[in-house]
Amino acid sequence: MRPNLAVLLLALALPLAAPAQDQVTLAATTLPVWKAVYGRIEARDRIPARARLGGTLVSLSVTEGDTVTAGQVLAQIVDAKINFQLSAIDAQVQAMTAQLGNAKAELTRGEELLSRGVTTAQRLDGLRTQVDVLNGQIAAIQADRKVIEQQAAEGAVLAPISGRALSVPAAAGAVVLPGEVVATIGGGGIFLRLAVPERHAGFLTEGDTIEIEDATGVQTGTLARIYPLIENGRVIADVDVAGLSEAFVDARVLVRLPVGEHQALLVPVAAVITRSGLDFVATTGPDGPAERTVILGDRHVIDGAEMVEVVTGLTAGATVVIPNE
Structure with a gap:
């Protein structure tokens, strides 16, 4: 029994192995400043189908939302x-x-x-x-x-392009004049049009990545064109977005645009410890390890890693300890 007791006492005297930890030295990171605006989904081509002949609209075979092909007869006018x-x-x-x-x-x-x-x-x-x-x-x-x-x-009103009927202001039995709009057809795909306050015009660059938030979630797009004419104090810009919903034309969606830059301290999300409603980050230094209370900001994904912005509580150069699970 005594040899077993000696082994037990020796094991208790040995220091326990500390869990493996990673350390990161904080440095300021340049992040974009996002401006939230509303964009409008529009059809690339919006062409009216007009009456070429004055007379009575005896038949109308299209209504709002119908899909039409170029050259399809939409209505018939008789003089x-x-x-x-x-x-x-x-x-x-x-x-x-x-x-x-x-x-x-x-x-x-x-x-x-x-x-x-x-x-x-x-x-x-x-x-x-x-x-x-x-x-x-x-x-x-x-x-x-x-x-x-x-x-x-020419009493036959033809669809000018393939697409969807966005509006049909005419009705069967009405008297129409030459050049009057019978239906408006939208086609050629859709894009997102923005109206940005002119004070942010200097920060917009063609090719910038923007974020779009709709019913399906958050997706990204590319700023394709910036128009030089400022209307009512706003800059008009077009955005190309893959997979944009075509269910509604002229629908408004929330868009975030990069309109500047700021310096921020980012730490991995795994380094944040939440306890009693407060957020802590473990650091190490000449005075030994310590947990510092921090106030967190927005989360970001940097090179595939999920990071969180530290608003206050840490300074650049601090060594953050990241516990490995």
Whole structure:
């Protein structure tokens, strides 16, 4: 029993092995200053489908939210006067055709009389001219008919691009004028448009990364274009965002823009100890280890590591102890 007791006493006398720890020396890190603004989801192309013919809107086959393809017939406009014009032209063609038949018969008889020496060549030339004039008049009237037929065909309102119908202000049975908007089509993809206060214009650079917060979470985008014209004290900018929701156009989403820089002290999240509602960070120095009370700020992901900003409680150059679990 005594040898076992000696071994036990020896084990108690040996110092316990301390858990492995990492140490980090704090240094100031440059972080962007974020400005929260609202952006608006817009279609890249927003083109109105206009009426090319004045008349009555007899049919409307599109409503808000419908998906359309370029060239699709969205509505049909009818002008009753066109049918009367076509009937009048057809009557003129019939009359001219009857006159042409008579002129050709006169020309045939004139040629027979000239062959027998009864009439003169001058008379025959006059008959030929009359036939040519009637042929020309019939051709001109037929050309006028094609123009009116084209006007009737323009009663079909076509989709200018492929996309979605954003608004349809017209209604079936309404009277429309040439150039009036029947529907507005949005297509060509979507992007995010921002209106940033002009005091931040100097901090915006094309290619900057921004953060967008919507119903699906936080995602990033790229500042694609900054417009030089300032309107109502705001700078207009466009942002390219992959996977932006197309459910609603002109919807507003919260955007955070980098508008400056500031120096901050960052410590790993694992170095923070929370106890009794207070945050502590263990440090080491000439006076030995100590726990310092800190006030924390925002969290950041730096090179894949989750870090937290220390607002007060630590200074640059301090050695922070990170316990390993």
